[in-house]
Amino acid sequence: MLHEFIVRLATESVDEAIEKLNAFGVYNLYYEPPIEIYQVENGYDYREIEQKYAELKIYAEEDSLPGLPQTYFTRIKQALNVPKEAIRYREVDEQQWNTAFEDIDLENGWVLCYSGSEDKYPNKQVLKFEPQAAFGTGLHETTQDCLRILLSTDLSGQTVLDLGTGSGVLSIAAGLKGAHSLTAVDYEPVEREIRLNAELNNLQQPLQVEKADLLTGDYRIKEHYDLIIINIGAEETRKILDRHLLAEKSSTFLISGIVEWNVESVVADFHEKGFFIKEKRQANEWVTILFEKTA
Ligand SMILES: C[S@@+](CC[C@H](N)C(=O)[O-])C[C@H]1O[C@@H](n2cnc3c(N)ncnc32)[C@H](O)[C@@H]1O
Numbered sequence: 001m002l003h004e005f006i007v008r009l010a011t012e013s014v015d016e017a018i019e020k021l022n023a024f025g026v027y028n029l030y031y032e033p034p035i036e037i038y039q040v041e042n043g044y045d046y047r048e049i050e051q052k053y054a055e056l057k058i059y060a061e062e063d064s065l066p067g068l069p070q071t072y073f074t075r076i077k078q079a080l081n082v083p084k085e086a087i088r089y090r091e092v093d094e095q096q097w098n099t100a101f102e103d104i105d106l107e108n109g110w111v112l113c114y115s116g117s118e119d120k121y122p123n124k125q126v127l128k129f130e131p132q133a134a135f136g137t138g139l140h141e142t143t144q145d146c147l148r149i150l151l152s153t154d155l156s157g158q159t160v161l162d163l164g165t166g167s168g169v170l171s172i173a174a175g176l177k178g179a180h181s182l183t184a185v186d187y188e189p190v191e192r193e194i195r196l197n198a199e200l201n202n203l204q205q206p207l208q209v210e211k212a213d214l215l216t217g218d219y220r221i222k223e224h225y226d227l228i229i230i231n232i233g234a235e236e237t238r239k240i241l242d243r244h245l246l247a248e249k250s251s252t253f254l255i256s257g258i259v260e261w262n263v264e265s266v267v268a269d270f271h272e273k274g275f276f277i278k279e280k281r282q283a284n285e286w287v288t289i290l291f292e293k294t295a
Pocket residue numbers: 134135136137138142143146163164165166167168169170185186187188212213214215216231232236257
């Protein structure tokens with residue numbers, strides 16, 4: 001059984017609310033902005049629907065804390081400074097809730113396992129994962145195709161930079177493939193989620209999580225990495241590459257979040273910078289490409 005709390009907030013205050021709740025020891029947070037699909041020239045794209053209010057969902061497992069649900073009521077009230085009436089509460093059947101996430105066989109010898117039942121896969125390797133609030137639960141095509149490529153690549157001893165890390169699932173995959181160190185960057189407050197899943201997978205290598213906007217402000221990527229991952233989108237990728245002079249900072253890029261009608265321009269950009277396509281995957285309209293620098 002799970003305890004579910006729902007708080008209605010002004011949409012622009014969701015990020016701040018997540019940070020405050022984390023500071024009060026309230027973690028399992030879910031916020032899914034509604035999206036609308038719209039037609040573009042050669043297919044479909046999507047955008048978040050602008051809404052004044054958002055519903056932030058918070059879950060606590062039975063027996064995870066003494067005194068539930070009252071303990072969480074108090075923490076949520078204090079963290080967000082809202083009256084008790086602003087918090088909706090109900091008990092949820094864990095089995096039913098879990099069915100939103102079914103384990104995914106990535107068909108490369110790896111399973112993305114939400115169920116905690118890795119014993120079901122004696123002949124596979126398992127990336128254990130507890131979805132939280134950040135993008136990167138594993139349900140999106142781009143995450144899955146990045147995982148297919150990463151988990152089929154030996155990254156022993158490599159330094160990996162994961163831009164737009166979200167849940168950190170790609171960094172964790174890189175860690176499981178032997179990366180020497182991991183740096184994960186996002187402008188959302190994702191560190192706690194990433195560390196939770198890194199621990200679940202018993203990752204031992206250094207993992208640095210940085211909260212920064214890659215497109216505005218003073219943050220700059222200075223070091224060189226063996227592999228840079230960007231799953232954000234075509235336009236953002238181009239801007240991030242230029243702003244941080246990334247083509248000089250790695251000879252391998254895993255790029256995703258590219259819708260098929262933008263692929264040509266992204267590939268042209270990488271060609272111009274001296275990269276060729278090592279591997280390309282597509283799921284629905286989403287394209288994922290591994291680029292390597294020409295020798
Ligand atoms: C499509 S999700 C990818 C998440 C995860 N890497 C995966 O592959 O599933 C893109 C992520 O990039 C982050 N992001 C988007 N624009 C950003 C920016 N300008 N600076 C930092 N992070 C950004 C978002 O918060 C989101 O977590």
